[in-house]
Amino acid sequence: MENAEKEKTDKSQHFPQTEPPRCRFFSQGKHCHFGKKCKFLHVRDDAAAQEKKSNRLPIHHEGTPVTSEACSEDVGHTAVAVHRRPCRYYLSGHCAMEDRCRFWHPTMFPTLDDTSVSSVSSNQTRSVQRKPQVPRPAVLQEVKLCDLTEDVGQKLRETEIRQLMKRFPKDKVIIQERSDGKVTYYRMSVEATDPDWPFDLKEIDIMVSFPDSYPQEIFTLEIPLDQELPPVMAKHVQQASLEWLQAKHATNGIMGKVELLFRPFLRWLDRSLERLFTEGARQLKKDMDLEKAGLQFIPYQELQASVGESPDDEEDTEADTEDTNDGKLEETELQNNGGENGGKTLPSGEDEVQLETEAARLVENIKLSNPRRGTEVKVLGLRLGENTATVVAQQISVCFQCNRCKITADLTLSGRTACAAQCEKCSSSISAAFRPCMLHHYCDVLGYLDLHNVVPSDLVLQDCELIVGCLSCSQDTLLQNLSYGQTRELNCEHCHSKLSVQAESIKFHYLQPHSNKTGTSTVNYKMFRDPAVQKGKPLPDKGTCKHYKQSHRWLRFPCCGRAYACDACHDEDQDHPMELATRMLCGYCAKEQPYNNGKPCVSCGSMLTRGARTSHWEGGQGCRNKVKMARNDRHKYANTNKTVSRRAAGDKK
Structure with a gap:
């Protein structure tokens, strides 16, 4: 036993114990997941350098007195720290870098008896710990x-x-x-x-x-x-x-x-x-x-005052003279009407009687002008019941598309009253006015739209208010919530006769303005373009959207009566729950038809989805009949040269 203990002491003297190895994560400044349980030593390689660069003043242990040299060295450290930026993370409460941070941590300074150091640290601490400025209350705008x-x-x-x-x-x-x-x-x-x-x-x-x-x-x-x-x-x-x-x-x-x-x-x-x-x-x-030149403009207000029209006639005249410049009669109109009266014009010094006579004739000519202008709104597939005489739109809701940024917006229009607004994206001024017509068994034109910087894309029929005339008692009844492709039945409020109205779809058609005798037109064609949805022409992007690239159709949802490319587009634009679509618009010809899945369009015969059968295999979703398969399909001749046993051949026979 004594010999064994002696050998151990000899080994400890010749082979001294070494300290455990350092943790390679902690020594490199990284995070060690084991923490205090780590079996390696947590000592950094740059501990000496970090101690020199740290902002802490030297602290003397065991109460040793501070000499003048140490105090001067502390002041030097404080002066260096004054010129450094404070750490904003440390001031907010915690800095993950701790002593390795290259910014200044002001609360690390100890309290010194030296007046210069205390003044410097107090000023710096005061500047750092200054209370944040109270933000001014925002002005109510x-x-x-x-x-x-x-x-x-x-x-x-x-x-x-x-x-x-x-x-x-x-x-x-x-x-x-x-x-x-x-x-x-x-x-x-x-x-x-x-x-x-x-x-x-x-x-x-x-x-x-x-x-x-x-x-x-x-x-x-x-x-x-x-x-x-x-x-x-x-x-x-x-x-x-x-x-x-x-x-x-x-x-x-x-x-x-x-x-x-x-x-x-x-x-x-x-x-x-x-x-x-x-x-x-x-x-x-x-x-x-x-x-x-000896001519005079007659303002429209003076013309109304001289003729003495009724308020209804004034509204009709206002709508029919929208193409004139600033409500005034142009020189060409005066000359044309003057030619009918023997080539006379209206000088400025004539008496009042002749002025009234000439103004009345001008108003008659304006009223007899062609009302078919602007964008025509036609109802396709209109069916009126036996007792339904006429239908007039009192208020309509149209989905318009901006000419500049292609953003859609809904506007509610009511007879001849112009609605003006601004585009939400490009802030361009847009305006629209509606001139209603009377629907009956021999006319399917709902009215005309006078537009500026917009084109129509859809008519929300469920939000429209229609006045239905009864053939039995000649009284009017209000009709609402009319849907495409569905027969809306109601009873007359006066004689209780059964009335019914059905509309399949809506067609927008821009009417080209007529040119005058000289061959030039007074309308600026740059302000107008064809509607976004036209029958016989493809829909925008052929009916596709960012959610479904292979779906060439628009779906009309019965919950709101609007047409969207898919249900995701509906949910992005509307805030009510979606109902399954019952009608759809073809993306190739804009034909509105009942909803069908996997069948071609009833008008152009195009497949609206990718589910069409072809002459190729296509992973089993295409043609599987080897007789009808394409010649360049490798599945057509698959296993043709395979050896078949006599028993299998006999079984087939």
């Missing part, structure tokens, strides 16, 4: 329409007036009140910011007034005539501005919000002022040329 109350509307109105007074200096704003003191007008000068402004006149005066119901209603805008701007140009700028305000307000109404419009209007006016001045200058030049 827009609210949801459902959240609008009288108090919120009043606050929005006060905010708009306050921003107006801050936007313009006091010397450029004139505040005027009406005699009753209820309406306040703000007159200010708007200057063009374009450095390449081509006109001598750089300012324009505008007068605005905010009603009590603002911003639920648009503010009133006037261009005063007591300035250097000619009256014709001022009226043109005022009309264009009001149209923009109405379109912006209508767009906000569609999106379900209320917005302060004065500052957006100023930005739009600054961008469009050069264009408005140019258009107004052209109109001014035309008026001056006609005045030199």
